[in-house]
Amino acid sequence: MAHRWINDLTAEDATPFSAYMNRRQIMAGLAGLGLGAIAAPAAALAPAGDLTPNSWEEITTYNNFYEFGTDKGDPARYADQLTTSPWSVTIDGMVDRPGAYDFATIMDRMTMEERIYRLRCVEAWSMVVPWNGFELADLLNLAGVQDGARFVAFETLNRPEEMPGLRSPILQWPYVEGLRLDEAMHPLTIMATGIYGKTIPNQNGAPMRLVVPWKYGYKSIKSVVRITLTDTQPPTSWNRYSSREYGFYSNVNPNVDHPRWSQAQERRIGGGLFSRKQPTLMFNGYEEEVAALYDGMDLAEYH
Amino acid sequence: MTAWTWPNITDRPVNWLNAQLRRLPVWALYAAGGAWPAILLYMGATGGLGVEPITALEHELGKSALNLLVFGLAITPLRRFFGLNLMRFRRAIGVIAFAYVGFHLLVWLVLDVQSPALIWADIVKRPYVTVGMAGFLLLSPLAATSNNWSVRRLGAAAWRRLHRLVYPAVLVAALHFMILVKGFPVEPLIYLAVIVVLLLLRLDRRAVAWRAGGLPRPR
Ligand code: HEM
Numbered sequence: 001m002a003h004r005w006i007n008d009l010t011a012e013d014a015t016p017f018s019a020y021m022n023r024r025q026i027m028a029g030l031a032g033l034g035l036g037a038i039a040a041p042a043a044a045l046a047p048a049g050d051l052t053p054n055s056w057e058e059i060t061t062y063n064n065f066y067e068f069g070t071d072k073g074d075p076a077r078y079a080d081q082l083t084t085s086p087w088s089v090t091i092d093g094m095v096d097r098p099g100a101y102d103f104a105t106i107m108d109r110m111t112m113e114e115r116i117y118r119l120r121c122v123e124a125w126s127m128v129v130p131w132n133g134f135e136l137a138d139l140l141n142l143a144g145v146q147d148g149a150r151f152v153a154f155e156t157l158n159r160p161e162e163m164p165g166l167r168s169p170i171l172q173w174p175y176v177e178g179l180r181l182d183e184a185m186h187p188l189t190i191m192a193t194g195i196y197g198k199t200i201p202n203q204n205g206a207p208m209r210l211v212v213p214w215k216y217g218y219k220s221i222k223s224v225v226r227i228t229l230t231d232t233q234p235p236t237s238w239n240r241y242s243s244r245e246y247g248f249y250s251n252v253n254p255n256v257d258h259p260r261w262s263q264a265q266e267r268r269i270g271g272g273l274f275s276r277k278q279p280t281l282m283f284n285g286y287e288e289e290v291a292a293l294y295d296g297m298d299l300a301e302y303h
Numbered sequence: 304m305t306a307w308t309w310p311n312i313t314d315r316p317v318n319w320l321n322a323q324l325r326r327l328p329v330w331a332l333y334a335a336g337g338a339w340p341a342i343l344l345y346m347g348a349t350g351g352l353g354v355e356p357i358t359a360l361e362h363e364l365g366k367s368a369l370n371l372l373v374f375g376l377a378i379t380p381l382r383r384f385f386g387l388n389l390m391r392f393r394r395a396i397g398v399i400a401f402a403y404v405g406f407h408l409l410v411w412l413v414l415d416v417q418s419p420a421l422i423w424a425d426i427v428k429r430p431y432v433t434v435g436m437a438g439f440l441l442l443s444p445l446a447a448t449s450n451n452w453s454v455r456r457l458g459a460a461a462w463r464r465l466h467r468l469v470y471p472a473v474l475v476a477a478l479h480f481m482i483l484v485k486g487f488p489v490e491p492l493i494y495l496a497v498i499v500v501l502l503l504l505r506l507d508r509r510a511v512a513w514r515a516g517g518l519p520r521p522r
Contacts, residue, residue, distance in 0.1 A: 058354040066486065071354060123485075125355060170486035241486060260429060260483070262421060273347045273356045276416055 002111035002135055004187030005289070016096030050268070053116060054127040056196055058269050059106050063203045064121065065222055066170050067156065067163040074165070075203035076290075081162045082223070084207040093153070093228035107144060107193065110134035114197070115190055117213035119220075120252045120284045124261040127269050132194030137185040142143055145181070152184040153177075153234035154210060155226035170206055171237050177221040178234035178248065179212065180293075188213055188289055189222070214283040214290045216250045247303035251294070252284035256303045317386045324388070329395050336399035339367065340406050357414045362406040369480065369494065372473045376501040381411035383504075394449050398468070401446040404439055431483035438479055441472035470505075473498055 052057075065075035087103040112132055120126045140152070158174035160166040166173050183189060192211045193200055200206045205222025212219050217240050228234070238246035245259055254264045265277040283290050294302075343363050347356035352363070375396045381387040411432075416422050421503050445466055447453070454462045477498050481491035 055354075062354045070486065072355070168489050170489065184379070199354075224369070239327075257428075260431065260485075262425065267355070267357070269355050273344075273360070273414065275357065 002113060004135065004137075005115070005181055028051070029053075029204050051116065051118070051128050053130045053196075054068040054268075054270050057259070059127060059129055060194055060201050060203060062127075062269055063111070064123075064217065065165075065203055065205065067165045067173075067175065067223075068203065069165045069169075070170060076201075077257060079202035079206075080163055082088060082157075082202045082206070083161075083162060084202060084223075086209050087225075089208065089224060090226045091139075091143040091228075093230050094146040094149035095140075095229050096146060098143065101139075101142070106139065106142075106208075108291075110138055110191075112193075113190075115192075115211070115213075117188075117211060118281075118284050119211075119213065119217055120266060120280065122216040122218060122246070122250070122258060122261065125269055126266045126280075126282075130196055131190065131192040131213075132197060132200075133190040133192035133208075133211065136189045136191050136210065139191060140184065140227075140229070143227075143229075148231055149229040150181050151230050151233055152179050153226075153228040154179075154221045155228075156221055157225045173239055175181060175188050175221060175237045176235055177219055178236050180218070181229075182293055183212065183290075186290065186293065187292050188286060193258045212254055214286040216252060218246070219250050224250065249294075249299075249302050251290075251299065251303075252280060253282060253299055253303065255282075315386065321386070321388045324391075329391060332392055332395040333399065336395070336402070339401065340364065357410070361410045361415060364403050364410060365480070368403035368407055369397050369399050369476055372469070372476060373494065373497060373501070375400060375469070376473060376498065377471065380501060380504045398446060398449050401442050401449075404442060408435075408439055421519060431479055434475055434479040434482065438472050438475040441468050441475060445469060445472070470502055474502075 061076045062072045064072065065077040065079065068075040068078040085103070088100040089103065089106065090098075090100050092098040111134055113134065114130060115134050116128060116130045118126060119129050135154075154177045156175040157163070158166065179189070190211050191208050192205070193208050195201070195204060200209065203222075205220075205224075208224055209222040210220045210224060219236075233248060236246075236248060238250075239248055252263070257263055263280055266280045267275055267277050281287070343352070343360055347360045350356075352359035375393060378389045378393050380395070381389060401503045412422060416425060426436055427433065445468055448457065448462065457465065474495075477491060477495040480494060481488045484491055509518060
């Protein structure tokens with residue numbers, strides 16, 4: 001059941017290269033003004049409503065994908081080693097038709113859509129990304145979710161020969177994530193296979209990655225090889241590393257502070273050296289669509 | 304034409320190196336040290352530090368400061384174990400390291416946090432910022448007394464005692480690095496290990512001197 005959610009942005013908004021060029025010119029102009037500008041205190045916050053997508057360069061060179069290294073540039077540097085074809089996703093657990101689903105077969109069966117979403121990292125930066133992909137619900141229905149399933153567990157590829165970051169014990173590998181079933185079936189939740197109409201680059205989670213726009217970016221697990229339906233809450237990588245810092249839900253919430261970063265504001269990538277911060281929106285701006293999922297829950301306790 | 308031979312030095316290549324280093328004026332170090340943040344700032348303003356230059360600049364300066372602090376700690380052991388004499392440059396290295404910490408702090412204040420209300424909140428609430436500030440405060444009196452006048456004023460012994468603050472300061476800096484990274488801190492632990500070794504080398508000078516073949520074995 002695709003097309004259950006309509007962008008508040010249209011394809012016309014995704015004119016990245018001109019917007020990108022403009023921004024570059026502004027930045028160059030700032031540089032020309034000299035370094036005196038550094039002394040000017042940045043006061044006002046930038047507006048949060050701007051949904052101009054980030055440029056291809058921004059989206060594909062500034063990534064957190066620790067399987068390729070912890071530096072933001074490492075994924076773009078090393079991910080070209082990754083073999084993404086052939087690729088299959090094992091869907092198992094409480095489903096009617098468990099098995100290894102070939103990526104090409106999945107692509108044939110799914111309805112592709114463009115979704116222009118905000119992406120909010122827990123490190124207090126953000127982007128707007130024009131994804132191409134399909135609703136996760138459609139994929140789960142392909143496998144047939146059984147009654148009694150309440151959670152969905154995801155797993156990233158674990159292939160040290162091609163993923164140099166896996167040689168460091170930064171996290172317990174493989175990377176795993178999880179959603180409650182209703183979150184997974186929500187029309188906003190997609191599996192992305194493209195950006196700007198092009199095949200998704202390896203550093204962004206090729207060939208197929210989850211996108212849950214109202215949660216911090218680390219929930220949107222990349223290069224998925226396994227999806228398991230369960231009746232118990234699955235472990236998630238960052239929660240396992242530090243449950244105090246990273247909750248299972250990890251909904252974007254400007255009122256619940258993270259011990260390392262204030263979550264009240266964020267910096268949109270692309271603003272250059274003098275970029276102003278902007279206020280972070282509840283559920284990353286998708287409150288209307290998803291708040292009902294958490295009715296009656298203490299969002300500070302279940303952070 | 305005669306074949307090239309070692310320059311006329313009596314024993315080891317390190318002496319040749321020391322001779323070359325004696326020709327390097329200290330101001331050259333200050334010039335290079337001063338140029339680096341300017342280059343970074345220029346790169347940040349023109350796209351050379353990637354699409355998020357604020358954090359990149361903050362990280363580059365923090366890393367440069369830590370590298371110089373570690374290098375400063377290595378100068379005494381390098382002389383003791385390898386005969387490499389960099390003593391002339393030690394003050395400059397310390398002063399430049401402190402300047403980088405200052406720029407690092409300035410980038411944080413002006414470009415990163417931006418709002419004055421959040422500055423104090425971050426200092427008291429974010430352990431890695433608190434620890435970073437402690438490092439800055441520990442280094443401040445050292446930077447302020449890194450001049451001949453202060454050495455004379457304080458007297459060499461008191462001055463040397465004061466400057467032992469660099470040991471806790473570097474440990475604090477390593478701790479700052481360790482608690483700010485996400486995940487298992489591989490790189491910060493390497494830094495910490497190097498720092499601990501460099502500090503341990505100072506612990507028992509007699510044992511060290513013995514290993515170098517100078518003193519009789521301590522008992
Ligand atoms: C002894 C002085 C200090 C040293 C040697 C130092 C060194 C470092 C290093 C090595 C990094 C990590 C760079 C990287 O990951 O590549 C860093 C990051 C950082 N430091 Fe410092 N620092 C010092 C003091 C401070 C102070 C006084 C503040 C602010 C009050 C501060 C704020 C930060 C921030 C905000 C980050 C980035 C954290 C992040 O990206 O999440 N540091 N510092």
